[in-house]
Amino acid sequence: LSRPAWWTNAVVYQIYPRSFQDTTGDGIGDLTGIIRRLDYLQELGVDVLWLSPIHQSPQRDNGYDISNYWKVDAVFGTEEEFDRLLSEVHARGMKMIMDLVINHTSTDHEAFKRSMSSRDNISRDSYYWRDPRLGFRGGDPGAEPNNWGSLFGGSAWTWHEPTQQYYLHIFSRHQPDLNWASTRVRNRIYAMMNWWMDRGIDGFRMDAVNFISKDQRFPDSMIQFGGVWGDGSPFFTSGPRVHEFVQEMMRAVFAHRSEDYLVVGETTGATVDEARLFTDPYRNELDMLFQFEHVNLDHGPGGKWDRRPVNLRDLKTSWNRWQRGLAERGWNSLYLSNHDQPRHLSRYGNDGVFRYESATLWATLLHMQRGTPFIYQGEEIGMTNAGFTRVDQYRDVESLNYYADSTARGMDPETVLEILGHASRDNARTPMQWTPEPAAGFTDGVPWIGLGPRYREINVEQDLAAPQSIYRYYQQLIRLRHELPVIATGDFQLLHAHHPALFAFSRSLGEISLGVMGNLSGLEQAVPADLQEGELILGNYGAERRKEVLGPWEARVLDISGLP
Ligand code: TEU
Numbered sequence: 001l002s003r004p005a006w007w008t009n010a011v012v013y014q015i016y017p018r019s020f021q022d023t024t025g026d027g028i029g030d031l032t033g034i035i036r037r038l039d040y041l042q043e044l045g046v047d048v049l050w051l052s053p054i055h056q057s058p059q060r061d062n063g064y065d066i067s068n069y070w071k072v073d074a075v076f077g078t079e080e081e082f083d084r085l086l087s088e089v090h091a092r093g094m095k096m097i098m099d100l101v102i103n104h105t106s107t108d109h110e111a112f113k114r115s116m117s118s119r120d121n122i123s124r125d126s127y128y129w130r131d132p133r134l135g136f137r138g139g140d141p142g143a144e145p146n147n148w149g150s151l152f153g154g155s156a157w158t159w160h161e162p163t164q165q166y167y168l169h170i171f172s173r174h175q176p177d178l179n180w181a182s183t184r185v186r187n188r189i190y191a192m193m194n195w196w197m198d199r200g201i202d203g204f205r206m207d208a209v210n211f212i213s214k215d216q217r218f219p220d221s222m223i224q225f226g227g228v229w230g231d232g233s234p235f236f237t238s239g240p241r242v243h244e245f246v247q248e249m250m251r252a253v254f255a256h257r258s259e260d261y262l263v264v265g266e267t268t269g270a271t272v273d274e275a276r277l278f279t280d281p282y283r284n285e286l287d288m289l290f291q292f293e294h295v296n297l298d299h300g301p302g303g304k305w306d307r308r309p310v311n312l313r314d315l316k317t318s319w320n321r322w323q324r325g326l327a328e329r330g331w332n333s334l335y336l337s338n339h340d341q342p343r344h345l346s347r348y349g350n351d352g353v354f355r356y357e358s359a360t361l362w363a364t365l366l367h368m369q370r371g372t373p374f375i376y377q378g379e380e381i382g383m384t385n386a387g388f389t390r391v392d393q394y395r396d397v398e399s400l401n402y403y404a405d406s407t408a409r410g411m412d413p414e415t416v417l418e419i420l421g422h423a424s425r426d427n428a429r430t431p432m433q434w435t436p437e438p439a440a441g442f443t444d445g446v447p448w449i450g451l452g453p454r455y456r457e458i459n460v461e462q463d464l465a466a467p468q469s470i471y472r473y474y475q476q477l478i479r480l481r482h483e484l485p486v487i488a489t490g491d492f493q494l495l496h497a498h499h500p501a502l503f504a505f506s507r508s509l510g511e512i513s514l515g516v517m518g519n520l521s522g523l524e525q526a527v528p529a530d531l532q533e534g535e536l537i538l539g540n541y542g543a544e545r546r547k548e549v550l551g552p553w554e555a556r557v558l559d560i561s562g563l564p
Contacts, residue, residue: 149229
């Protein structure tokens with residue numbers, strides 16, 4: 001712990017394999033496609049690739065429903081192709097981490113099939129099976145063991161007629177939750193993780209890892225969830241044994257390994273205090289985690305479908321709290337986009353006339369913070385939301401469930417489509433746009449999901465040829481982080497906290513100080529006096545600028561070392 005961990009100056013790139021590059025013509029991206037694009041990623045300068053799940057799966061939630069953890073799904077390629085991908089990644093000096101979905105499995109997993117087969121089966125307690133509520137007949141409305149709603153719609157419990165019990169699923173009914181209270185389940189998971197590590201991968205992104213310990217009393221929740229159900233999250237988020245389990249996992253899988261791996265946890269609903277516990281290096285849990293506060297700012301009391309405009313000042317307040325909160329202990333993951341969020345350019349920026357400016361502004365504000373930045377495929381060329389207008393264009397289980405549930409409850413389908421247009425996860429899942437050709441160079445066949453509406457204008461080929469290239473700007477941000485220790489580990493100080501349109505902060509380490517500022521609006525803003533001096537080291541408007549004024553969505557990074 002004397003010297004900063006290797007990942008403090010690393011940048012991670014998330015690949016959603018299904019939508020990255022197809023080479024077989026079946027319209028679904030594959031491992032060979034990733035290999036084909038490795039030079040592109042190396043050229044960008046990223047250090048680590050994170051692959052969304054490629055394990056065997058019926059793909060009802062695009063691989064976040066695993067039926068066999070020890071196999072690569074044939075839809076993505078062969079075991080040999082996986083090993084080749086890994087060695088090609090390593091040959092380019094990059095690392096590769098894998099998504100690991102261990103809060104739940106697919107209903108197609110052998111263990112769940114055994115668990116389902118009878119109440120006496122040895123695997124019965126690998127999942128959560130419970131009797132109907134007292135006085136109710138199983139399967140009847142209200143008979144569920146408690147009132148928790150599933151995050152993907154409906155009850156969190158599904159009735160199983162043959163064995164006369166319910167099983168728990170926080171996500172869809174095809175994703176039963178594993179019972180982490182079972183020692184057998186935990187040991188099996190650690191063995192599988194060790195097997196992947198021994199195969200040569202460099203770590204994991206652990207899906208929903210703060211959901212693995214549930215309050216074993218399974219109480220009803222007094223908090224409303226989507227109008228009908230109760231919000232069970234207080235009883236399964238950072239549950240009673242979560243830290244014990246994570247520490248045990250770290251000992252079982254990583255204690256005997258050198259420290260060049262990375263474990264990042266996905267922790268919906270984690271607070272700053274919990275994040276500090278999870279990522280304090282002395283506690284030996286996760287290296288860093290994905291928190292959700294900043295991406296939930298446009299959610300109303302009704303959750304993600306109850307949308308309201310984001311006040312960008314709230315974003316700055318939230319980010320500041322996380323920067324301060326993990327300054328002494330712990331570490332932030334920095335992200336604006338992933339496969340579960342709409343495109344941040346469409347959400348927080350201006351994807352019209354100021355597409356270049358706002359894409360590079362958000363990149364600057366994110367990458368100049370303390371923490372490890374994550375880039376989601378396509379954001380480096382300024383990809384925008386999917387623009388779907390018909391329900392048959394959607395593929396995401398969450399979106400389709402929401403459409404079915406809410407229209408069944410009498411909501412106007414047009415309104416639902418409007419909401420999905422802003423909030424659906426499919427906004428981020430349209431194919432990577434490589435060229436202006438048909439299917440955007442993603443496939444020779446028919447893509448599994450429709451293309452983004454602007455692929456002829458927004459694609460890698462065009463961006464690289466443009467005088468104002470978003471990709472090249474990301475390259476510069478990544479290079480700066482590699483070169484300047486102040487960006488990786490320096491102290492963070494928010495400046496002009498109450499300014500309505502300016503996001504400004506300083507970073508400092510020893511004698512070196514940087515000033516970072518961004519104009520979160522489409523109107524010119526005056527630059528405060530203390531940010532007019534210093535040498536411009538990066539900006540999205542070029543060098544010839546008036547130091548007193550920021551243009552629309554303008555961002556600057558200044559070397560302010562030695563200024564009083
Ligand atoms: O997401 C878990 C999660 O808690 C949320 O991000 C959730 O996806 C979001 O609220 C839905 O809008 C992870 C994966 O990232 C996601 O793709 C999977 O669907 C989910 O787990 C289930 O494995």
